[in-house]
Amino acid sequence: xxxxxxxxxxxxxxxxxxxxxxxxxxxxxxxxxxxxxxxxxxxxxxxxxxxxxxxxxxxxxxxxxxxxxxxxxxxxxxxxxxxxxxxxxxxxxxxxxxxxxxxxxxxxxxxxxxxxxxxxxxxxxxxxxxxxxxxxxxxxxxxxxxxxxxxxxxxxxxxxxxxxxxxxx
Numbered sequence: 461x462x463x464x465x466x467x468x469x470x471x472x473x474x475x476x477x478x479x480x481x482x483x484x485x486x487x488x489x490x491x492x493x494x495x496x497x498x499x500x501x502x503x504x505x506x507x508x509x510x511x512x513x514x515x516x517x518x519x520x521x522x523x524x525x526x527x528x529x530x531x532x533x534x535x536x537x538x539x540x541x542x543x544x545x546x547x548x549x550x551x552x553x554x555x556x557x558x559x560x561x562x563x564x565x566x567x568x569x570x571x572x573x574x575x576x577x578x579x580x581x582x583x584x585x586x587x588x589x590x591x592x593x594x595x596x597x598x599x600x601x602x603x604x605x606x607x608x609x610x611x612x613x614x615x616x617x618x619x620x621x622x623x624x625x626x627x628x629x
Contacts, residue, residue: 468555470516470546471509474500477549499539500546503528513550518561522571530578537575540564 478496487493507524508516521543528536543562550556561567587595592614599611613620 468513469510470513471505473513473550473553473555474504474546476553477546480549481545496542499535500542503535503539504543513547513555514557516547516556516561517558518567521561521568525568525572529572533575533578540568 475497478493478500481496482493485492504524508520511520521540524543525536525540528539540562544560544564547556547560547562551560559567564572596611596614599607599614609620609624612618612623616623
C-alpha cells in the first residue's frame with residue numbers, strides 16, 4: 461500500500477486535487493476546473509508529470525515556474541498557487557511526505573522575485589471633469605434606473621457593490 465502511494469505520479473495526483481478543490485471551494489462554473497487543468501497540463505505536466513510526486517522538490521517546481529515567471533507573471537503566480545494546493549492535497553493524502561515545495565513565503569521567495577515587483581500595474585486613466593459632466597448629463601437624460609444608479613455612483617464615488625444592494629431604509 462505504501463509503495464503504491466509513493467509510486468503515484470504528479471499527473472495521477474493533480475486531477476484528484478483539482479476535483480477536491482472544486483468541491484471544497486464550490487466553484488460555480490466548470491471554467492475554473494478547466495483553467496486549473498489547462499495550466500497544469502501546459503506548464504507542469506511536461507516537466508514533472510511523470511515524476512513520482514514524493515520525489516518532486518523545490519528545484520523541480522522552479523523548473524516549472526522559471527520559464528514563465530517574468531514573461532507571464534499572472535499565469536505563473538496562479539500556477540504556483542495551484543501547485544501549492546496540489547501539494548497540500550498530496551500531503552493530506554499521505555502521497556507527499558515533505559514540506560510543500562510550491563509555498564512562496566519562506567521557500568520560493570528566496571529565489572523568485574515577487575510578482576508585484578515584476579509585473580507592471582496599468583491603472584485606468586481618470587475622466588476629466590468635463591468628461592464626467594458630459595457622462596453625468598447623458599445618464600440623467602436617459603433616466604433608466606440602471607443609468608441613475610451609475611450616476612449615483614459617479615456622484616458619491618462609491619463602488620457599485622456598496623450601493624447596488626442598498627435598501628431605502
